[in-house]
Amino acid sequence: MVRNMQLRVSLKEVEEVKEEKGVLQLKIAHRLGLSVTEFNFKILRKSIDARKPTIYFNYKLAVYKKGEALDKTEYKFDYRDVSKAKPIHIIGFGPAGMWAALRCLELGYKPIVFERGKNVQDRRRDLKAINQDHVVGEDSNYCFGEGGAGTYSDGKLYTRSLKRGDVRRIFESLVHHGAKEDILIDAHPHIGTNKLPKIVQNMRETILKYGGEVHFNTRVTDFIIKNNRIVSVILQNQNEVPVTRVVLATGHSARDIFELLHKKKITLEAKSFAMGVRVEHPQEIIDNIQYHCSGQRNELLPAASYSLVEQVKGRGVYSFCMCPGGFIVPAATAPGEVVVNGMSPSKRNNQFANSGIVVEINVNQDIPKYERFEALKGLEYQKDLERLAFTSGGRSQTAPAQRLTDFVEGRISNDLNPTSYQPGLKSAPLHSLLPKLIGSRLRAGFKVFGKKMHGYYTAEANIVGVESRTSSPVTIPRNKNLEHIEIRGLFPCGEGGGYAGGIVSAAMDGERCAEAAAAGI
Numbered sequence: 001m002v003r004n005m006q007l008r009v010s011l012k013e014v015e016e017v018k019e020e021k022g023v024l025q026l027k028i029a030h031r032l033g034l035s036v037t038e039f040n041f042k043i044l045r046k047s048i049d050a051r052k053p054t055i056y057f058n059y060k061l062a063v064y065k066k067g068e069a070l071d072k073t074e075y076k077f078d079y080r081d082v083s084k085a086k087p088i089h090i091i092g093f094g095p096a097g098m099w100a101a102l103r104c105l106e107l108g109y110k111p112i113v114f115e116r117g118k119n120v121q122d123r124r125r126d127l128k129a130i131n132q133d134h135v136v137g138e139d140s141n142y143c144f145g146e147g148g149a150g151t152y153s154d155g156k157l158y159t160r161s162l163k164r165g166d167v168r169r170i171f172e173s174l175v176h177h178g179a180k181e182d183i184l185i186d187a188h189p190h191i192g193t194n195k196l197p198k199i200v201q202n203m204r205e206t207i208l209k210y211g212g213e214v215h216f217n218t219r220v221t222d223f224i225i226k227n228n229r230i231v232s233v234i235l236q237n238q239n240e241v242p243v244t245r246v247v248l249a250t251g252h253s254a255r256d257i258f259e260l261l262h263k264k265k266i267t268l269e270a271k272s273f274a275m276g277v278r279v280e281h282p283q284e285i286i287d288n289i290q291y292h293c294s295g296q297r298n299e300l301l302p303a304a305s306y307s308l309v310e311q312v313k314g315r316g317v318y319s320f321c322m323c324p325g326g327f328i329v330p331a332a333t334a335p336g337e338v339v340v341n342g343m344s345p346s347k348r349n350n351q352f353a354n355s356g357i358v359v360e361i362n363v364n365q366d367i368p369k370y371e372r373f374e375a376l377k378g379l380e381y382q383k384d385l386e387r388l389a390f391t392s393g394g395r396s397q398t399a400p401a402q403r404l405t406d407f408v409e410g411r412i413s414n415d416l417n418p419t420s421y422q423p424g425l426k427s428a429p430l431h432s433l434l435p436k437l438i439g440s441r442l443r444a445g446f447k448v449f450g451k452k453m454h455g456y457y458t459a460e461a462n463i464v465g466v467e468s469r470t471s472s473p474v475t476i477p478r479n480k481n482l483e484h485i486e487i488r489g490l491f492p493c494g495e496g497g498g499y500a501g502g503i504v505s506a507a508m509d510g511e512r513c514a515e516a517a518a519a520g521i
């Protein structure tokens with residue numbers, strides 16, 4: 001290799017040469033005083049800098065002498081035949097459960113997974129039923145089923161985790177199972193909901209190929225605990241399965257699991273979380289703000305995103321799970337509630353940009369009326385807000401909505417903007433319906449966001465209620481061995497336990513819990 005180097009290329013330069021590779025070749029040749037025939041190169045990292053009117057692409061590159069072999073990325077996962085190995089039981093097949101199962105294959109243990117939902121193909125039909133018939137299946141929906149909440153999602157792979165080495169491993173296993181290599185170089189990697197189901201299916205096939213088991217339509221309904229040790233789990237068909245190690249990766253929407261643990265007096269803790277609304281703008285407005293342009297964005301640029309945060313009266317108000325070129329989806333997990341979230345296809349080519357805008361809720365200070373629910377106080381508050389959205393939306397999956405400016409200025413919207421939300425919107429006075437704790441901070445926050453991004457505060461945007469499932473309202477406490485603080489053999493894992501907030505962090509926690517469970521056998 002000649003060297004690693006950083007390059008900055010303006011959008012105009014790429015346009016002139018017509019292709020990325022060509023302009024990079026010329027720039028490298030110029031920088032190193034070589035002819036373009038003397039070297040090859042590989043992109044290690046790519047990001048966009050759109051802070052100023054001149055937009056740049058920043059690259060990190062590895063340059064090689066012609067004839068020299070380029071470093072090949074090899075994805076080596078040491079999966080072993082575990083068909084006859086000791087089992088580790090995993091409840092839930094979202095990112096945490098999937099990566100726990102894959103890690104078991106490497107560690108030489110047989111993963112046996114119980115998942116309440118259906119496989120990705122069958123799950124699709126239930127999503128159609130939610131969108132078109134407003135029927136929410138309690139075991140199969142946008143949160144439950146193969147791949148968990150991560151399958152029909154945006155597939156953003158951004159994580160704040162500093163353990164970059166582990167993040168890379170998760171990305172490599174995604175590539176190993178069919179994701180594009182781009183995710184290894186993009187500064188803001190993203191897969192897209194159209195590509196995720198196949199990747200998730202490939203992961204399941206790896207687990208089965210090496211002797212693991214994945215049981216769909218298999219909800220866990222009870223745990224048998226003797227002498228502070230989990231000894232078996234009860235399935236919905238009443239079968240009792242003896243267990244020694246259980247990774248509990250049921251996600252933040254498995255309210256029946258939280259309620260079951262609470263009823264059994266297994267220690268849980270209320271956890272602070274965030275709630276609010278989803279805001280939807282025409283993508284062109286966001287593009288024009290972020291790329292300093294008017295009309296359609298340059299075709300070399302992806303749909304623009306944003307990230308906003310402001311402190312309002314002692315609580316953070318911030319954008320969450322921003323989906324450029326995406327759709328708002330109905331993410332409820334039971335009848336009688338309305339919950340919205342966002343997803344986008346790999347090309348991010350839908351005409352809308354949506355994002356959660358949420359307010360931090362401090363469970364120990366902000367919701368005193370819910371104290372009687374003890375560790376489940378945040379969960380009960382969350383439920384109430386979702387029921388409010390259901391009734392104010394018209395008692396179906398139609399969601400309550402308001403034009404952004406009407407919400408902030410406190411008046412009902414006579415009509416709403418077009419939306420990507422398939423079940424439809426109903427005008428509702430969210431400014432007065434939302435608890436003051438959330439509503440007043442959101443209104444102040446949106447005003448500030450309009451100053452930070454000129455054009456963001458507009459009547460052309462809708463706000464849609466409610467964005468309530470940002471993270472778990474409960475922690476299932478665990479010790480330094482990742483075992484529940486009281487129950488031996490039980491490993492609370494992923495977002496449901498309060499140990500992750502997104503696909504990648506849930507995946508990493510899944511791996512860690514599999515390692516911890518294996519270490520104890």
Ligand code: FAD
Nearest residue numbers: 092094096116148149153154155156220251494495502503
């Ligand atoms: P989950 O994904 O919630 O998986 C839990 C699994 O357990 C589910 O499959 C469920 O069916 C199963 N289960 C529950 N109870 C039981 C039971 N009793 N018995 C058996 N099985 C059970 N994150 C990102 O990082 N990027 C994104 O772009 C992104 N977009 C999202 C878009 C949407 C629409 C949604 C809903 C979420 C999105 N997220 C995104 C969040 C992300 O999906 C979650 O953080 C992640 O899936 C959490 O992983 P998990 O495995 O801990 O839990």
